[in-house]
Every structure is written in structure tokens, then in C-alpha cells.
Amino acid sequence: MATFAAISDHDGAETLRTLARLAAHKILSKDKQGLPADPRDAIFAAEYIRECDRLLANTPLLVQEAIESAGHAAEGANVDPYQGVVEVLQNAEDRRAREVRVTLRDGPTSKQMLITHNGLPVEYEHVLAMMLPFVSTKRDDADLRGRFGIGLKTLRRICTDIQVHGAPYHFGSTAGVGIREREAEEAIAEFYEPATDTLLVLDLEGDFDTSSFEQWFEEWTDDGLIFLDHVRRFELKHEDGRTSVRATKATAWVDLQIRDDELTRLQRRTVTAGDRHY
Template identity: 30%
Template sequence: MDALATAVHTLLEDPDASVEVDVPTPDEAARAVRLFDQGLRSGRGVHRKMAEGALHGAKTLSTDQLQVLSEFVQNSDDTGAAQLRVLLRSDHLLIAHDGAGLRLADVLPLGMPWLSGKTADAESTGRFGIGLSTLRTLTTVWEVHCHPFHVRFSGTDLEPVAPPELPTEISGPEWTVFRIPLAPGKVTAARLHEWFDDWSDASLLFLRHLRSLHVTAGEHSTVLALNWTDMTERQMSIEGVEHEVGVRHARATDGALWRVYTTQVEPHPDWERSHKALGPLVPVSVALPLAHGAHGSVHAGLPVAPLDLAARVHTQFDPVASREGFADSLFNTQLVPVIADLWTAAVRDVLERVDHTAWHLVPLALPSDSAPATLLQDRIRAALLTRARQSLAAELTLPVAEDGPNAPLTEFAVEEDALSAVLDATDVARLGEAPYALPAAVRDSAGRWRDVLADWRAEGAADLR
């Protein structure tokens, strides 16, 4: 048995095995594909039936017919791609990325359900091996093209195919291209654009490599992208330990600006991810919008669930297999205080040093907050609301005047709303028996500052005069 046949046999026996074999030409790649197919066909019938059943089950795994597009975005980021392009043609969909190319060991995980090559990689997102199996909601046959591999997958079968004619923008050896044949009307241009309308540039905030996503269908194109700028580093306390936190700004294509705080924490001895390796350090990130109106989300790479406040948060949360929500796991619960610590320090940093009027970042109670927090995003929101009322209210300092020193909230007096046009700052400080009146420079024009301080006062968290 030659080296290529030996490597294929090894991977059929153990898909996680490390094989060192060169596949330099399309002919050798085609031979490897045939060997994989022969090996699968000659395997035990029960295993083939299980794989076929899993593929049929993958068709109904997600309630979203186009969920697989999220999988392609996440997978491209895991390969180190900087850009991903989605092009809809009359009878097929092309999805291409410029990340690391296809290796021999990647062929089986691409086509087989519940087979993942990423469970040992703590930094990648994939873990279950079902992502591309959800393609069955669109088609039962699809292809991948990446020199020297040109493979068609059909159910549990695979075969080499001729390379297709590709558009100029995704042709060349640096591109990995997935070609997905479509029945007439299966995916329309309007439907594809509508699906991506639920996304925004901020969806890419916590991806490690991907910087742009281009979607072209019909006469229209959509581009999601972020322009990054390194800002500074801060020392921030997380679980009582000082951490170096990197601070960057991400500018969206519509001009929206996000301030992103990122650090790494050491895992606790009892932390354990679901079906996924846990590295020596766990990444934690919080992104704060520096303008009103941005939507919040809880991310595991890409956004998974909405967060009803002005922040996006990310760490190595355990999602459910369909990535339409989060698992009810101990690990997810253990990560909430870590997120809450970084969020508290980040909001304080913005209010004290960047924008004294950024009160839109501070959550207020909602009617839903009276219900038990059962979903992860609800538990995160409850934790951040508590931190705002306690830690943030107690530790926040604000400037006593423009370019003046900062002072804690206990040294400020605030007038009733009806007296705002009657009393000046001197009167407010004197009547409130405080050193200072809360200056105009820290009051946002929408008046949310008053709602926040009233909430903190009602909770006994801020002793404003």
C-alpha cells in the first residue's frame, strides 16, 4: 500500500489521526477521493445506515433554511479567511473564502455528519460536525473546489469532478469554493438579501480573521465589513485578578463606532466545555456602541441570541447543535460573572474617559426582568443590570466640570426635573449640601442620565443628594 492509500485508510479508521502525505496534483486528489468513497462503501452497513440517518436528520435540525450560511461564515473564519463571497446564480449558489485550503484530512469531515475535525482546537468554533450537513435543506448534492481537490458530495457518497468555470473574483488557488446546485426558485435573490438584512457589520465583531462578507444576488450586492483601529490597553479586574485588556475601535460601513474590549482569562479547574477542548486561556470580549440605537447580542463567534441592552458580548459559550441558541450548561453559567466583570469595567471606562454622556450603555429594568431568567441571554442581562446598580454605581466617577477632576457620585447633587430651568449649579450644590452639582457635560440630551440615577437611587445603590 502506497503512502496516499495508507493515509486514506488511516483517516477512515481514525478521522482525528495526523497524516503527513503530499497530494500535489488533481489526479492524486481524485484518486484520494475515490479511495475514500470505496472505503466508505466497503464499511459496515450499520455505520453507513447511521450516517444516512444523520444526514436526513440534519435536514430538520434548524428551523432556518439558510442557517448553513452562518456555518460557512464561521468555518471561513476558522480557516483564517479575511473575506467570504456569496454569489447567487440562476441554478446554483457559490460560496468562496480565501482562507487555508483543503487538506486530505478535511475531505471526510466536510461530507460526513457528526464528524468534526475541530473538537481538539479550542479556538475554532466548530465542534459537532453537522454544520455543512444542514445543506440538505437546500440540496442533496454539492461540490467543493480547492486546488488540487474537486469533490462532489451526494449523501454519503463522494466522487471527483472536473473543476468548474468560476467568476474572476473567486478564481485562483487562494480560493476555496463551494458550489451548491439549486432547484428553480429554491433560493431567490430577494430571499437571500432578506436573510442577510438581519445581519449587520457588527455581526463580525468577534470573528478572529474575517474582515468582509460580500453577498451578490441579482442586481444587488451587500457588503458587511469593519475597519479596525487599535486604541490602548487597560488594566481591569476580572474575578479579583488584574488583566491586561486590549481596546480597539471598529468602524462599520454606516459610520457606527464600537469600542471593543478583549482579554483572556485562565479557566477554573471545574470548567468543562461540551464536546470541545478548553485551552489554557479563554477569550472574553465586550463591544460597546458609542452611539444610541445599536442592537445587543450574545455571540459565540457569530451572534447567536439577542441581548436586550446596548452591548455585544462574546466568549466560548456552548451553543446548541443548531447554533440557534445556547445550551443550558454549567459552563455557560460559570462564564456569566466573567462577562459581567469585563462589561462593568468597560462601561465605567467609557463613561469616565471617552464619553461622559454614554448613559445609553447602562441598562434599566424591563417588565420581563420580573420573570425567572432561564435563557443564557436573560441571565446575562440580569447580571449586568445588577452590576450596574451595585459595582458601577458605587465605583463610577465623573468630572466635576469640563476638564476638571473626577469625583464619585456621592459628591454630586441633582435637582428635580421641574427645577432644571430654575436653579443654577451653585444653587443645586448648596441646597443638596454637596460639593458639586452634576454638570451639564455629563448629562445626555435624551435625559437617560436622570432615569439611570433614579433607578440607582431607588435601589439604594447611588447616594446622590
């Protein structure tokens, strides 16, 4: 089998497809040795998604059933039906986003919820972790807050389908165990810019209660952002044109104490949420 180094020295669409297939095999086998940098190319992205789906389809049926059961468990992991939105907010924090925006629209077959953030882009290593339950790219980093896999699966409490758009990756889950390419979403003025943003599109359940969700957002205070390092603005764009905003401001960290051995370091900063200071 050709090595990543040998393949990456050549150009061309078939080279990118071969690289994508090898990357998919590496990710599914949890073999991090020699993983290539993400080429951020549409041909690579499409082939990677197709190969991941093919490999998942070829797993034993018992394993597929276990993955589906884990998905159902993740969907029911929280009492709050909108906890999945908070999980997306935390994932955006991990991607160093400054803003998270939410809106509702009428989709082809149902009402849709759109959630977008301006953090670091989706990479191929994230794709399966965003679709499969209890799969994470974050286990070794204690500073990360979100839970890919669990977080997005909790959104299934309010939706029937989830799409992720982070160019060049455009994908969604399927019935059972699978992942499929999806058509890219066009830019949405003052909400989503494909070149810089990551977008989630949720096909909402038929009984989704818009007024209940808007009330939930209104009761969600600025305090929910005070322990985040990056996200400073969380907004809901209403269908009637109004915008509800939750926002904080934070000063720079200031050293309070550094011991000679530098093993203990105390810092402070002030976070302002509305008229409250922390």
C-alpha cells in the same frame, strides 16, 4: 506495509496514489500517527477521494444507515433555512479568510448558489469532515468557530447537491454515504480564483426563493462580523450586477493588563461596523 517515510522518498504518480490510499486509511481509522504533509498534488487528491469513497462503501450497511440518519438530523438542526450560509462564514473564519462572497447563477439543472472565501486551502484531512455529519477536525481547538460536517449538512435544507473546490481537491457528496470527484470550476472574474480561493457550489432546491434569500442577507447586519478575528467582508453579488456588502474594520489588540505570572492578560480593540463602534 510500507511506511509513509519510505514512500515519500520516491517520486512518481504511483507513489502518490499509494500515499493517498494510506492517508485515507489513516484518516478513516482516526490514526493520526505519522500522517504526511499534504503534497497538494492533483494525482494524490484524486486517489485520496476515490479511496475514501471505496472505504465508505465497504462499511457495514448498519453503519451507513446511521451516518445517513445523522445527516438528516444535521440538516434539520436549525430553524433558519440559511443558517448553513452562516456556518460556511464561520468555517471561513477558521481558515483565516478575509472575505466571503456569495452569488447565484443558473446551473445545468437548477439554480445554483456559489460561496467562496480566500482563506487557507482545503487539506486532505478536511475532506471527510466537510462531507460527513458530526465529523470534525476541530474538537480539540476551542478557538475555532465553524463545524465542518454539521455546517455543510445544514445547507442541505436549501440544496440537493454540494460540491467543494479547493485545488487540488474537487469533490462532492453522493446519494447515501459517499464522496465523488467533481470537475474543477473555472475562474469567475472578481469572484473566484482557483489558485487562492475555496468554492462551494450548491444545486438549489426547485422551490428556492431568491427574493427571500436576498431579504435575509439585507437583514443580516454588519454586527454579525464583530466577533470574528479574520473575516472582515461578507458580500452578496446579485444577478443584476449589484453588490450588497457587510463589512467591519478592527484596530490592533492593545494590552490593558498583564499580571506578573502572565496567566491573566486583558486586551482590547475597537471594531467598527457602519457608524457603530464596539
